[in-house]
Amino acid sequence: MSIGYACILFGVAGCSFKACKLSNADEDNLRILAKNNLVILDRIIEYNIENNIKLFRISSDIIPFGSHPINQLSWRIEHKDLLDKIGGKIKEYRMRVSMHPGQYTVLNSPDPSVVNNAIRDLNYHARFLNALDTDASNKIVLHIGGVYGDKEKSIERFIENFYTLKEDVKRRLVIENDEKSYNISDVLKIGNHINIPVIFDSLHHIINPPSQSLSQYEWIKLAQATWKEEDGRQKIHYSQQAPEGKPGAHSKTIGIMEFMDFYNNLDGDLDIMLEVKDKNLSAIKCIICTADHLQAHLLEREWAKYKYLILSHSQSCYLEIREMLKNKNYLSAQNFYEKIEEGINSEPSKGSYINAAQHIWGYFKNYAEAKEKERFIKLLQKYNEGESEITPIKTFLLKLAIKYREEYLIQSYYFT
DNA sequence: TGACGTCAAGATCCG
């Protein structure tokens, strides 16, 4: 079983993709951006390896305008070395990757030009996964599309258009239930008909359930039957509702209690793709909590990154977690993360913010320049008197952390 | 015609 996350790293500096607008997508720009994004992808893959993350979705934006006629670059040839390097790492560490064209790639549209664009987009995704030399278990995830007032006809159109796809696309294509039109029952019918795997998406299923009253675990079992040997392990999407968001909005982080409850009721070996705002952070959390054995050293590593964030929200949670980590015999990863979540969810007070800022200042106070000290005191005073927010203090402290090369601080989630 | 979702570019605002 693997647990992974989608597309981008959260809370890691220097790892974001670059993009451009169609209006300035000239050859030079596209070439520079593609190169940049592949270098970033390589870093992300390195990060995944370091953190034992073996499931990852590659962003469709990796090659800017990769499926648009404006991009005529032979990026596979130009960046062959880099692609080989990345593909080699993925294979060596047995990482499984995927791609997921968004809601605007619609294979079943009645408009032939929309279908044409969808096919072009699917071809691009297959080209990219081929360029990394990955096998057919590295999937392209697609939604069925629109309904256009007649679901049966629209399903037929999806099936017809599916058969026109290149073998390279078909062997990687998997379909997913969506939150609006095609529920898991619809998608299973299609998947079984054209003999391709089905991804069960947990949150879409809650928002758009089929009329049959089966449990989510029974639907997952039915989806499992659509995954063949060459498709690799069954994969599902898991996300939680953002408490104050619109229905379907992904939560900030994966609530570990709810996740473990879901996880413990699963049976069979499957891969779980998390869809969540804090991306890699939730993936690491869920991987550590579902490990066969407690890995206390990993919790220590996690604590190093979370501690100042927690301190800035709640000193009591900070102290409780510190205590927790001292008693290794009673340590539980789930308890650790539950406390982390409690800390993050506590409303910070002026005092807790100032306290954390002073802790961090402690790293610099012996060698900071006089005017830096002066600036820190002034910022703190302004914040204390309600004349500014906490942000300028955080920004200033991050600058110092970078200047004085305090790696420990630079990696802290306090700054994200 | 605007909302939907996603991310970063681009624009604008602020001290």
Next chain:
DNA sequence: CGGATCTTGACGTCA
């Protein structure tokens, strides 16, 4: 001027 914050873009469907 640099940094923080708001708006736009690219895609297609649907109310």
